[in-house]
Amino acid sequence: xxxxxxxxxxxxxxxxxxxxxxxxDVVTRFPPEPNGYLHIGHAKSISVNFxxxxxxxxxxxxxxxxxxxxxxxxxxxxxxxxxxLWLGYRWEGEPRFASSYFGQLYAWAEHxxxxxxxxxxxxxxxxxxxxxxxxxxxxxxSPNRERSVEENLDLLRRMxxxxxxxxxxxxxxxxxxxxxxxxxxxPILYRIRKIPHHQTGxxxxxxxxxxxxxxxxxxxxxxxxxxxxxEFEDHRPLYDWFLEHLPVESxxxxxEFGRLNPSYTVTSKRKLKQLVDDALVASWDxxxxxxxxxxxxxxxxxxxxxxxxxxxxxxRKDGVVDVAMLEFAVREDxxxxxPRGMCVxxxxxxxxxxxPEGQVEELRLARHPSREELxxxxxxxxxxxxxxxxxxxAEANKKYKRLVLGKRVRLRGAYVIEARDVVTDxxxxxxxxxxxVVPDTVGKDPADxxxxxxxxQWVSAEKGRRAELRLYDRLFNVEQPGRGxxxxxxxxxxxxxxxxxxxxxEPSLAAAKPEEHFQFEREGYFVADRYDHSEQAPVFxxxxxxxxxxxxx
RNA sequence: UGGGGUGUCGCCAAGCGGCAAGGCACCGGGUUUUGAUCCCGGCAUUCGCAGGUUCGAAUCCUGCCACCCCAGCCA
Numbered sequence: 127x128x129x130x131x132x133x134x135x136x137x138x139x140x141x142x143x144x145x146x147x148x149x150x151d152v153v154t155r156f157p158p159e160p161n162g163y164l165h166i167g168h169a170k171s172i173s174v175n176f177x178x179x180x181x182x183x184x185x186x187x188x189x190x191x192x193x194x195x196x197x198x199x200x201x202x203x204x205x206x207x208x209x210x211l212w213l214g215y216r217w218e219g220e221p222r223f224a225s226s227y228f229g230q231l232y233a234w235a236e237h238x239x240x241x242x243x244x245x246x247x248x249x250x251x252x253x254x255x256x257x258x259x260x261x262x263x264x265x266x267x268s269p270n271r272e273r274s275v276e277e278n279l280d281l282l283r284r285m286x287x288x289x290x291x292x293x294x295x296x297x298x299x300x301x302x303x304x305x306x307x308x309x310x311x312x313p314i315l316y317r318i319r320k321i322p323h324h325q326t327g328x329x330x331x332x333x334x335x336x337x338x339x340x341x342x343x344x345x346x347x348x349x350x351x352x353x354x355x356x357e358f359e360d361h362r363p364l365y366d367w368f369l370e371h372l373p374v375e376s377x378x379x380x381x382e383f384g385r386l387n388p389s390y391t392v393t394s395k396r397k398l399k400q401l402v403d404d405a406l407v408a409s410w411d412x413x414x415x416x417x418x419x420x421x422x423x424x425x426x427x428x429x430x431x432x433x434x435x436x437x438x439x440x441x442r443k444d445g446v447v448d449v450a451m452l453e454f455a456v457r458e459d460x461x462x463x464x465p466r467g468m469c470v471x472x473x474x475x476x477x478x479x480x481x482p483e484g485q486v487e488e489l490r491l492a493r494h495p496s497r498e499e500l501x502x503x504x505x506x507x508x509x510x511x512x513x514x515x516x517x518x519x520a521e522a523n524k525k526y527k528r529l530v531l532g533k534r535v536r537l538r539g540a541y542v543i544e545a546r547d548v549v550t551d552x553x554x555x556x557x558x559x560x561x562x563v564v565p566d567t568v569g570k571d572p573a574d575x576x577x578x579x580x581x582x583q584w585v586s587a588e589k590g591r592r593a594e595l596r597l598y599d600r601l602f603n604v605e606q607p608g609r610g611x612x613x614x615x616x617x618x619x620x621x622x623x624x625x626x627x628x629x630x631x632e633p634s635l636a637a638a639k640p641e642e643h644f645q646f647e648r649e650g651y652f653v654a655d656r657y658d659h660s661e662q663a664p665v666f667x668x669x670x671x672x673x674x675x676x677x678x679x
Numbered sequence: 680u681g682g683g684g685u686g687u688c689g690c691c692a693a694g695c696g697g698c699a700a701g702g703c704a705c706c707g708g709g710u711u712u713u714g715a716u717c718c719c720g721g722c723a724u725u726c727g728c729a730g731g732u733u734c735g736a737a738u739c740c741u742g743c744c745a746c747c748c749c750a751g752c753c754a
Contacts, residue, residue: 308682439702647715
């Protein structure tokens with residue numbers, strides 16, 4: 127099960143820090159802003175942060191980086207916790223909130239003012255942008271840059287007291303307007319936002335920016351290794367600047383790794399939100415979404431997602447990972463864990479003309495081909511059955527290993543049958559196949575030595591149950607939706623959802639519990655829908671098809 | 680055209696001066712009451728390019744090239 131993987135660069139760093147005594151205990155954190163649902167990229171970050179702590183006997187905090195009440199909400203806070211727990215991770219103690227450090231952060235802001243390292247600026251956003259310079263030209267100092275400590279302190283306190291309008295003033299660090307690193311051109315520490323915060327209500331009208339908050343939050347919590355993604359690399363000098371100039375009690379270090387971008391999907395929150403808002407998908411947890419809750423509803427198990435995250439590795443390289451790798455992890459996991467069952471998607475009736483009417487044989491079939499401990503289930507066999515329409519042809523070449531007129535096929539776990547006749551509709555499509563049972567072939571080959579070439583699934587027409595099946599395919603048609611500056615919606619796959627209203631399932635399947643996983647033999651892996659499935663009205667979502675190496679037809 | 684990163688098989692990824700791991704995908708073959716699983720085998724004389732150092736380089740040096748990130752009072 128455990129495949130051998132060499133240590134990644136983060137593990138190497140931690141190992142060295144431990145060995146050299148730079149840190150005693152590893153403390154990491156997963157710091158989402160509660161402004162959306164977690165997706166596969168977050169799962170990777172969770173795997174990295176919790177995984178690092180786990181591997182070295184340390185701890186990992188969950189911290190909501192709620193420094194901007196504008197786009198945040200309790201709904202997201204709840205879903206994020208649910209998703210992390212579902213993935214199988216446990217954070218240290220209670221969830222933390224950046225907002226609970228607002229008092230300390232503010233005190234540190236005053237400290238910087240007193241040290242003449244921060245000032246209140248009256249420039250409008252537009253004016254500030256003008257003075258910031260460009261990537262190739264240095265910026266220009268704000269006319270307010272040299273205010274006295276007293277005046278700055280007074281202004282800052284009045285900002286906090288709510289005396290000024292939104293946008294009229296900000297607190298900035300006094301660093302270097304000519305720095306080649308844009309983040310060091312007097313970055314903003316506080317801005318005025320007169321809207322209620324989901325945690326602190328109306329206590330505050332000024333909010334710290336990410337830059338002024340993150341490193342200090344890490345320091346407060348005693349984080350040793352603050353791991354984030356590559357786009358924050360340029361922020362590291364600023365992260366360090368604050369820790370150097372503030373009386374913090376610990377010294378966290380920031381490290382960055384490359385984001386996880388699977389092909390054929392999108393992971394930007396903006397795009398995911400648009401898919402939901404424009405009703406292109408049903409919800410954040412639509413089974414086609416790359417969200418954690420979407421993958422859950424689709425039928426991916428946490429083990430598969432975690433395995434995938436490990437499989438792709440952790441490096442400083444940005445790239446696109448083939449979804450086939452995720453799909454492999456999902457199949458590998460489900461192949462081992464999902465009990466088998468039979469389901470007919472596109473029913474074609476078969477009448478066994480020599481089988482007694484009303485007779486029912488309760489066959490015993492293993493739930494899993496290699497895991498005996500999973501036991502057996504009873505499958506009723508009757509005179510009238512359904513097989514898949516694709517599994518019958520009046521005539522076919524020798525490569526076709528299913529039922530052909532005049533030929534034999536094995537009904538999975540049951541008898542070998544031989545097709546004798548076919549009834550067709552006006553268009554010549556088969557509507558009913560008449561066949562006979564080859565005697566004494568349950569668990570045995572035919573006595574006459576004429577072995578069938580193939581095996582197909584079937585469901586008793588009398589005892590089987592109807593079920594709704596939701597078949598999902600990739601949400602996008604191209605590897606990198608929107609690549610080349612085009613609208614990513616242009617790349618949507620119009621056939622990503624297909625609903626089969628009346629599939630037939632073997633009776634025991636109706637009793638499945640929501641979120642129970644199965645392999646419908648020869649069709650793929652399915653999961654009983656988390657919300658819509660019931661014994662009375664079974665609903666299954668197709669997680670993923672079986673690997674199919676059959677070339678022709 | 681400033682700064683910061685990254686370039687090893689179609690994709691991911693080991694490798695850190697001694698002569699290219701592994702996984703996914705793909706292609707063969709075997710087993711099989713799932714055209715699944717499983718099992719065997721194949722798949723980079725070459726490491727973005729060009730020079731240089733060295734007995735010896737993907738690994739060191741120099742110079743190019745390509746791609747990604749940064750000019751939110753977002754994170």
